[in-house]
Amino acid sequence: MSFFPEVSKIKYEGPDSKNPLAFRHYNPTEVVEGKTMKEHLRFAVCYWHTFRGMGGDPFGPGCAVRPWEDGTDSLEMALKRVDVAFEFIDKLGAPFYCFHDRDVSPEGKNLTETNKNLDAVVKKLGQKQKETGIELLWGTANLFSNARFVHGASTSCNADVFAYAGAQVKKAMEATKELGGVNYVFWGGREGYMNLYNTDLRREFDHLAKFLSLAVDYKKKIGFTGQFLIEPKPKEPTKHQYDSDSAACMAFLKTYGLDKDFKLNIETNHATLAGHSMHHELTYASSYGMLGSIDANRGDELLGWDTDQFPNNLYETAQVMLVVLGQNGIGSGGLNFDAKVRRESFEPIDLFYAHIGGMDAFAHGLKIAAAIRKDGVLKDFVKQRYASWDSGIGADIESGKAKFDELEAYMLKKGDADKNTSGRQELLENVVNRYLK
Numbered sequence: 001m002s003f004f005p006e007v008s009k010i011k012y013e014g015p016d017s018k019n020p021l022a023f024r025h026y027n028p029t030e031v032v033e034g035k036t037m038k039e040h041l042r043f044a045v046c047y048w049h050t051f052r053g054m055g056g057d058p059f060g061p062g063c064a065v066r067p068w069e070d071g072t073d074s075l076e077m078a079l080k081r082v083d084v085a086f087e088f089i090d091k092l093g094a095p096f097y098c099f100h101d102r103d104v105s106p107e108g109k110n111l112t113e114t115n116k117n118l119d120a121v122v123k124k125l126g127q128k129q130k131e132t133g134i135e136l137l138w139g140t141a142n143l144f145s146n147a148r149f150v151h152g153a154s155t156s157c158n159a160d161v162f163a164y165a166g167a168q169v170k171k172a173m174e175a176t177k178e179l180g181g182v183n184y185v186f187w188g189g190r191e192g193y194m195n196l197y198n199t200d201l202r203r204e205f206d207h208l209a210k211f212l213s214l215a216v217d218y219k220k221k222i223g224f225t226g227q228f229l230i231e232p233k234p235k236e237p238t239k240h241q242y243d244s245d246s247a248a249c250m251a252f253l254k255t256y257g258l259d260k261d262f263k264l265n266i267e268t269n270h271a272t273l274a275g276h277s278m279h280h281e282l283t284y285a286s287s288y289g290m291l292g293s294i295d296a297n298r299g300d301e302l303l304g305w306d307t308d309q310f311p312n313n314l315y316e317t318a319q320v321m322l323v324v325l326g327q328n329g330i331g332s333g334g335l336n337f338d339a340k341v342r343r344e345s346f347e348p349i350d351l352f353y354a355h356i357g358g359m360d361a362f363a364h365g366l367k368i369a370a371a372i373r374k375d376g377v378l379k380d381f382v383k384q385r386y387a388s389w390d391s392g393i394g395a396d397i398e399s400g401k402a403k404f405d406e407l408e409a410y411m412l413k414k415g416d417a418d419k420n421t422s423g424r425q426e427l428l429e430n431v432v433n434r435y436l437k
């Protein structure tokens, strides 16, 4: 039985193709900087938006047409949905997928039943992975939808909720390991606060750190070798999320001695909400070796919330790929489309158009980034801009040879600093535009 009978395997047809069900840029076997596009981009389809999203918003229920859905959250439906998901991912040609435990399997009447449901679905996911060759980029636990998480999970004022969350992550990590997942993600769903009048902020941070260190202990105990990732987001659902941006996450991890055990999974729309560019968030993490994976989407300039749209901005995808190529690849991470079709795009085929567009936008961005790097235009400029640090007083400062006494003696002799040179921002923006073709 086919759920997408009108679609066959999506193929690469080249930049001139007008076929909306073909790739114009994503050619999995094409080699860029010594690696195939498939290896560079490591695309993943997310289970929650793509197979659970029905297009509901605060003003109305979902209206997506999904003929296979029976309107229930039963185990039977969950098992059928695995077939839908793997047909879609296989036809699209994405090598990976990602899920939360509750996306793939329903909550039971108690934890025992909930875990049994997950076991049944994981078994089927494993079979489908084997059949298709599709792999798991990361698993995670949904610690935010159920009412028990109203005050957060590990940062809840209710210690029982911390315990429940621990049990849930334990199980989700086991499932991820069983399915050969190469990462495990922690997004702090409701780990944050709405109002400081009722919040012991320091205690909540301590509990969050405790939770993550227990996860590290358990990871070692069961020999799970995937990379742990924290996903920054500054707000929504809470007013202030504790993992607010790359800098805050890295400071938090360092403060609690967890920085060796985690990297970051950085999402474009979360960067926007934090008042940063994605370029900034990635550069910040990558500079310290902390960029582990990417949730590829985009926000809307005119809407101030997490719209999770599919990526289509070539400046942005090229900037992302400049950072990724600059750190010699995304490692075990990948580009996960944490993105949803608009409520108005309610037909199943829209899921294909959306993912094809996102994959092409990144493949195109990869080509642009590689061309910029090949010509060395930005790198050469930056190298030259900092040339004063390569010898003389600059080198003495960097090496620690020059203290304030030496700086004073140097400047008293010289009288004033050398003249500054232009930053040439507009020129460089023009140069980048030359590559956007």
Ligand code: XUL
Binding pocket: 100, 140, 185, 187, 231, 233, 267, 295, 306, 338
């Ligand atoms: C929420 C978000 C999550 C994480 C996984 O904004 O991005 O879906 O990616 O929990």
Ligand code: CO
Binding pocket: 187, 231, 267, 295, 338
């Ligand atoms: Co995300």
